[in-house]
Amino acid sequence: MLTAGEVRALSALHGEQTLSELATNLDRSLSYTSELLQRLERAGLVETRRKGKTKQLRLSDAKALEVLTDLTQQYSHIDWPELLSGATLRVCYYLDIPRTVTDLACHADVHRSTVHRALAPLQHRGIVYQTDDGAYVLNDGFEQLSVLARELAHHTHRNTVEEQTHTYTILWESLDEFLVQTTTEIAQEQFLPTGPDQFQRYGLPLLARERRYYFYSESTNELSPETLCCHMLVIDSGTRAQSYCLLLLSQVDIDRDKLRAQAATYGVDDAVEELCTYLDTSGDQRTSRLPEWEDFQELADEYEVTV
Known part of the structure; x- marks a missing residue:
């Protein structure tokens, strides 16, 4: 879904910023930030506009970004980019209800060990827990993680079909x-x-x-x-x-x-x-x-x- 770098860029992009400003905020090179923004722009998550000779960047109106912003602002002490990279969002997509490791692996099309690796950091921080029968459940207040994953997938699907028809x-x-x-x-x-x-x-x-x-x-x-x-x-x-x-x-x-x-x-x-x-x-x-x-x-x- 999203890489750690992409989540970090989306989390750091508030209001309108130039590429140089965002690169400074991310402590990354201009070339790295430019490549990152090109991917996010193609995905419909970032919009650009010219303001004089300067290109201004801002988040799109995708619902997923509202959810991400709410999470990062409400739990600003959590390093979300590191937690949400890799297969974690794929697994969280199916945490709308309690599910076992086997069920999550089957639905997300990943290995059982991948599910464990993805959810272990979340469990360590109290974001998810396991029931007595082994099912993973999102703790109160973190249900938005599954909403975020679903909104990101929905946004991707919309982009895919809109390349063919509106x-x-x-x-x-x-x-x-x-x-x-x-x-x-x-x-x-x-x-x-x-x-x-x-x-x-x-x-x-x-x-x-x-x-x-x-x-x-x-x-x-x-x-x-x-x-x-x-x-x-x-x-x-x-x-x-x-x-x-x-x-x-x-x-x-x-x-x-x-x-x-x-x-x-x-x-x-x-x-x-x-x-x-x-x-x-x-x-x-x-x-x-x-x-x-x-x-x-x-x-x-x-x-x-x-x-």
Whole structure:
């Protein structure tokens, strides 16, 4: 997320300063400070403007910087740049609730030893503690650390999508991935098309809409049907969307364990369980958002899907 140097620069930048003033405050060379500021400007965290012949620097209006400023001012005795460097912010992203080392390592995609190294200095300063069952918890007053990590990730996601379009809505996001709705076609390879249009890959063509949906990921090359189902439920949890998810689950050999794991990731656990129960009981157990079994059979016959 941020290096120690970047956190230190952001913490030292109050009001408007010149590059020379900031370099003096940081006790760093002009070349080092200039390179640092270029990275922060590209990330949308620092803005520059000309004032005569001088370039003035100031923090952007990113919400994450408000949180960082509050933390550094409220706890000015803490050396935040050293504490927040490396993987610490990645781990703190998932400390919105108590989590074990294994859970944090899995979610943040780091090794268990990295979690221990990241959180040990925080534990030493009373910022986090461990419960009797081994879960890490942020102490009262330091919950903003998780908010900071989440706001930084959200800011990065916004910058990423705004390189492609300025008309968009982020529907879901994690530390490194997000699901976005837009009216613009995005061809960049890390934006994978998802949503209703992708059901045609499984012989289930849906009516085209003006809205387009993309899943941004640097580690995924192709969406599984399990992931597509979960994306659809995030996009639209109405009866029509759930009916087409039922068709997909009936049409494709779905790995239910994988489906449930994906559902937990996207926060659609209950909806997925309702779909599975509906299919397993031939509609005898259904919620109000699911179709009558006879109506679903008619839809399945229309798409030549066996249920």
